Amino acid sequence: MNAPLPFNALAIDRASDSSLHRQLYERIQGAIGDGRLAPGARLPSTRNLAAQLGLARGTVDAVYARLAGEGCLVSRRYSGTIVAPGLNPAPGRTPTATSPARNPSPDPEWSPLQLGLPALDLFPRKPWTRIHARQARQLSGAAMLYPDPMGLPTLREAIAAYLAVSRGITCTTDQIVVTHGFQDALNLTAELVLKPGDAVWTEDPGYGFAQRTLAARGMAITAVPVDEEGLCVGWGRTQAPDGRLAVVTPTHQFPTGVALSPRRRRELLDWAATSGGWVLEDDYDCEFHYSGRKPTALKALDLQDRVFYAGSFSKTLLPSLRLGYLVLPPQLAAAAGTAQQLRHRGVAMFEQMAVAEFMRQGHFARHLRRMMLAYKARRAALVAALERRFGDRIEIVLRAGGLHVLARFPKAEVDDVELARRALQAGLKPSPLSGQCLSHDLGQGLLLSFTNVAEDRAGHVAEALFEALG
Structure with a gap:
């Protein structure tokens, strides 16, 4: 010893x-x-x-x-x-x-409370490793060639079956493109339906990376405010009636966590149908809903075929896979095939084969169930620990789903950017709410991810945050 x-x-x-x-x-x-x-x-x-x-x-x-x-x-x-x-x-x-x-960890700077990461300790390493090893041993000649630019057919079939059951989305494999994550899906959507100078609606507050990506492509960004019903569609129609694309997170809006209400969903689909606009639905964390009925996917309600649906394996498996998918309106499937030929020659075959087999054998569904139970428990443990430690110095906003909670500190004497900086000095990595806003102020607060805070560590993380914020 x-x-x-x-x-x-x-x-x-x-x-x-x-x-x-x-x-x-x-x-x-x-x-x-x-x-x-x-x-x-x-x-x-x-x-x-x-x-x-x-x-x-x-x-x-x-x-x-x-x-x-x-x-x-x-x-x-x-x-x-x-x-x-x-x-x-x-x-x-x-x-x-x-x-x-x-x-x-795929991110060398990973820290507790950091947004955008699944539970790294829950990743099913054993079945994943077995599948990878078997795929390597049985690698065929066809698998050594350039992949299909639209994605491995068996993976697209698995995705179509998964979406039909989990999200009520009916689509053919020809409508599915395997992408290098959401960024790739966003860029493909822009290439198919936008040209420089077109107006794009984005949520405010919202996913800043999407805003920056579209701005870099020469699009005119309109920051549409978000309230308790989600995207304010009426505001967008009034202030930017020439919008060509709306990028939305209707299941759990990022970062507020609100769901797009049924009324707003109808308004958004009606806007797209009557104006000739398009909608990109980013369903980045739809799998993780803890109370009540999970909101229906916007794509499942899309009778006029105006919605692109983007999903990702970054929040369900690993960000380092760089794998996602985009469900296309059927009238754009052929154009997408041509665009993919010109953009790149497809996603790495080996990862696609492994994910397809992982889904086919039922590991993906079991992994999601395990994560759901763990996340619900971890969220409850972290919220309880924070409320015990901070008392009336903290207000926690809980939504029905998502991968983080919003904590407000009404008695704080500094802004949320400074609070986040202090937390980082203590090895924690929350994100300031104000940093997600473009034009519409939603106040101060910290976004705290609970995915990598195990229940028995919640009290210690709460203590570390309390000491850091002073």
């Missing part, structure tokens, strides 16, 4: 430009990599290590949570936190993003 790792091996250099969070993270990671912390070795409790190193307990817990999310540590209820038993790093080598033993 290895001797316990001495505390001075994890000593923090307070004169360093590197944050306390990063230093501790790199020291523990290095100790695992060079064997000083062997698989199965027990780490000190967060309270004990924080006291010995003179750190806030929340900082230590944030580092433990990050390493657990990357597969390096395992939290066990009665035996504490241990190094993952399956790790086998090379002697004398620190695990890195290229080391297969680490199962690393």
Whole structure:
């Protein structure tokens, strides 16, 4: 049995430009990599290590949570936190993003409360690895050639079947394009129906990346306000009647979480049909709805074929896959095929084959059910922990679904950008609400993702956030 790792091996250099969070993270990671912390070795409790190193307990817990999310540590209820038993790093080598033993996070800057990430610790590594290995052994000659620019037919078939059951969307495989995530779907949509100078409606607040992408293509962005019913369609029709495309998140609006009301859905579809406009439905987290009936997909109501439907595997599997899909209006399928030939020669075949088989064997459906239950529990645990720690200093806005909560701090003496900066210094990564707004102010607040905050870590993360915000 290895001797316990001495505390001075994890000593923090307070004169360093590197944050306390990063230093501790790199020291523990290095100790695992060079064997000083062997698989199965027990780490000190967060309270004990924080006291010995003179750190806030929340900082230590944030580092433990990050390493657990990357597969390096395992939290066990009665035996504490241990190094993952399956790790086998090379002697004398620190695990890195290229080391297969680490199962690393796709984002080297990943931190608790960070938006846009699924639960990294819930990813089904074993079936995924088995499928990949089998696909590699059985790789056919056809799979070694250039892929179909529209996507692997078996994957498109699996996606069509999934959407028919989960979202009520009826479409043929010819209407489906496999994309490099939402960005690729957005660019393809723009190429099919827009030209430079066209007016585009975007939600405000909304997904800034989509706004910047369209602006970079020369489109005129109209920031349409959002209220408790979602996109204010009437405002858009009045202020930008020449709009050619509306980019919306109707199931769980980003970042407010509200669902587009049935009345607004009818208004939006009527606008598209009568004006000759188009709608791009970004259904980025539709799988995760925790109370009440899940809103119907806008595409399922699209009788005039004016809606593009974009989905992604980034929130259900891994962002690093860079895989998504776009359901086309049928009249644009042929044009999309031509555009794909000119844009690129398709998405990497190996990943498409693996995802298709993962879906065919039922792993995808089981994984989604597991994530749903875990997310519901994690959200409840984090909200309860925040309310206990902050008391009347916090107001949490809960919606029926989504991957984050909105926390407002009515007694804060600084703006939400400064609050986010302070949290980042403590190893946490919430996002300021004001940063998502273009023209319409929705006040101050922090967007807190709960996906990578396990239930037994919620109290520590809440404590770390409380200490960071002061």
